[in-house]
Amino acid sequence: xxxxxxxxxxxxxxxxxxxxxxxxxxxxxxxxxxxxxxxxxxxxxxxxxxxxxxxxxxxxxxxxxxxxxxxxxxxxxxxxxxxxxxxxxxxxxxxxxxxxxxxxxxxxxxxxxxxxxxxxxxxxxxxxxxxxxxxxxxxxxxxxxxxxxxxxxxxxxxxxxxxxxxxxxxxxxxxxxxxxxxxxxxxxxxxxxxxxxxxxxxxxxxxxxxxxxxxxxxxxxxxxxxxxxxxxxxxxxxxxxxxxxxxxxxxxxxxxxxxxxxxxxxxxxxxxxxxxxxxxxxxxxxxxxxxxxxxxxxxxxxxxxxxxxx
Numbered sequence: 093x094x095x096x097x098x099x100x101x102x103x104x105x106x107x108x109x110x111x112x113x114x115x116x117x118x119x120x121x122x123x124x125x126x127x128x129x130x131x132x133x134x135x136x137x138x139x140x141x142x143x144x145x146x147x148x149x150x151x152x153x154x155x156x157x158x159x160x161x162x163x164x165x166x167x168x169x170x171x172x173x174x175x176x177x178x179x180x181x182x183x184x185x186x187x188x189x190x191x192x193x194x195x196x197x198x199x200x201x202x203x204x205x206x207x208x209x210x211x212x213x214x215x216x217x218x219x220x221x222x223x224x225x226x227x228x229x230x231x232x233x234x235x236x237x238x239x240x241x242x243x244x245x246x247x248x249x250x251x252x253x254x255x256x257x258x259x260x261x262x263x264x265x266x267x268x269x270x271x272x273x274x275x276x277x278x279x280x281x282x283x284x285x286x287x288x289x290x291x292x293x294x295x296x297x298x299x300x301x302x303x304x305x306x307x308x309x310x311x312x313x314x315x316x317x318x319x320x321x322x323x324x325x326x327x328x329x330x331x332x333x334x335x336x337x338x339x340x341x342x343x344x345x346x347x348x349x350x351x352x353x354x355x356x357x358x359x360x361x362x363x364x365x366x367x368x369x370x371x372x373x374x375x376x377x378x379x380x381x382x383x384x385x386x387x388x389x390x391x392x393x394x395x396x397x398x399x400x401x402x
Contacts, residue, residue, distance in 0.1 A: 271321055271343050274374060278324060281374055281394060286326035286339060294323055294362060297338070303365035313361045320358050328370075337368040339392075347378035347395070349385050356389040 110117050274281060279289040294300050294317050303309045309317070322341040327334060340362060342355040351373050359371035372392040386393050
């Protein structure tokens, strides 16, 4: 068969033999292929094994990469949040710096104002010292003035006492003059209620004198009775009996409660002599308290028409 050309039938028959005979295939493979090519399946197996390991490592690396990606995403979010917070912090710091600048300016202004206030306080201290000195001077002058005022007060008190004394004496003189005038016109003053009026002295009335001598009237009461302003004998108008009686009068320009009380008391003393006596007060005017007391004690009020009108 050396040097002979193979026909297509021969080739087909050879291929069929290769399919049917495994040993023939190994012989042909060994004859045709080189040692390196023959080793290629083993190398391919090893390469596939290495490729599987590499694929596993790549898969592990991909998983790690995913984890890294997720971690990177989380880190990115946190970095963004941190950046935002840094921006906020930067803004706060800028604001704080601005406020610090304002505070520094305010402190500088306050320092200036404190310096001014210190100067004002120093000035005020000087003025207070001056004022204290003036107050001390004023205190001395006030003490002197107080002493002078005390002297003037004493002098004024003495003057008032003298004026009161003079006023009392003048009142007594005026009252005495009024009593004399009243006595001269006694009948006219009593004419509205009495007639046949004549002045009498209590000691000249026999019944009164006998009452004193018998002890019905004490010495003090006797003296009190004779300090009366006026006693008159009279007949009361429209009296059923028409008999004589006595009118005991206390007279004053202005009748007050003391005049009413004296007239009532002294009339009571005189009545102990068993004589008919009416207590009365006379004058130009009378106060409200005296009118009330006169009604309570049964004292007749004899006030001039001019005073009634007033």
